[in-house]
Amino acid sequence: xxxxxxxxxxxxxxxxxxxxxxxxxxxxxxxxxxxxxxxxxxxxxxxxxxxxx
Numbered sequence: 001x002x003x004x005x006x007x008x009x010x011x012x013x014x015x016x017x018x019x020x021x022x023x024x025x026x027x028x029x030x031x032x033x034x035x036x037x038x039x040x041x042x043x044x045x046x047x048x049x050x051x052x053x
Contacts, residue, residue, distance in 0.1 A: 013019045
């Protein structure tokens with residue numbers, strides 16, 4: 001019974017594109033987060049290399 005309700009809610013949300021929009025936003029935020037993390041890691045690594053010498 002609960003599975004039937006959950007399937008109906010997911011289908012209804014899919015039709016209104018709420019889930020699609022949420023998924024796209026999550027993917028964009030994930031990519032930005034990874035990019036910023038790599039940029040920060042690179043800056044920290046170069047800073048560490050300069051202070052180590």
